[in-house]
Amino acid sequence: MKLSPSVSIEQADSGLEYINVASELCSAKIFLQGAQLTEFTPKDRKPLIWVSSKEDFQEGKSVRGGIPICWPWFGANAKNSDWPTHGVARISLWRADEVTEQGNEIRVSLTLPMAEVDDTYWSHKSTLKVEFVLTNKLEVRLTTTNLSNQVISFTQALHTYFPTPAIEETHIDGLQGAQYIEFGEGPFEQHELVGFVRETDMVYTQAPDTQRIITPDGIIEVGRENSTSCVLWNPWIDKSKRLSNFADDEYQTMLCLEAANVMDDVVQIAPNESHTLATTISWI
Secondary structure (H helix, E strand, O other): OOOOOOEEEEEOOOOOEEEEEEOOOEEEEEEOEOOEEEEEEEOOOOOOOOEOOOOOOOOOOOOOEOEOEEEOOOOOOOOOOOOOOOEOHHHOEOEEEEEEEEOOEEEEEEEOOHHHOOOOOOOOOEEEEEEEEEOOOEEEEEEEEEOOOOOEEEOEEEOOEEEOOOHHHOEEEOOOOOEEEEOOEEEEEOOOOEOOOOOEEEEEEOOOOEEEEEEOOEEEEEEEEOOOEEEEEEOHHHHHOOOOOOOOOHHHHEEEEEEEEOHHHOEEEOOOOEEEEEEEEEEO
């Protein structure tokens, strides 16, 4: 892979390699394990991505924060609950394919070597590619291509962790009118801004394609493409104590708002066709 002047390959203390971006408009880090972005900070702005202070970036373990890629299933596998939660992509080693820099825009593309994916979990002929488009905003595009002679179906999510200085002073706008399931109950209709006063685990369907996270530090706009479902999550007090690589009080400084294809929004791809799940994130 040919690098650009603003891009280098670095190594974390644990030995995991990551792509480091330091351009005129932003800084970013993308780990080869999981193709997981763990930092995105526009120039002269606060970070747009959250990672736990307890994260140690170990081989074979999912990272607590950033944008984990959940694929080819979201949550527990419907057929086998012993399979890896949120699929295999986020704990697999991806290949860095291409970096391009044109003007102030940097594009970083990675692919998942499908030969390395255990066909117990995914036996279909396909490709999986993620592209990060980095300016003063972040765009992530996850593309699955069906190379088989039959329709394939799956669920997925870009499991984005966002920062906030105070979760109880944070609200989500743009989910009004959507339906949601929470803790297996519902569907309910969202009528108002969403606030946080307890553990939150809402799976939305028929969701508008843009939401805004209103925090004391400013407003983050989150857009989605080819997705009518999204997930809103905060572990709150009790669950925080049970999470790995997560400080007991860190629920106060984070939330997840995830571009997804889940529930009725499951992806089905015909032979030789592709599907791209995308999200765009920026301060406004």
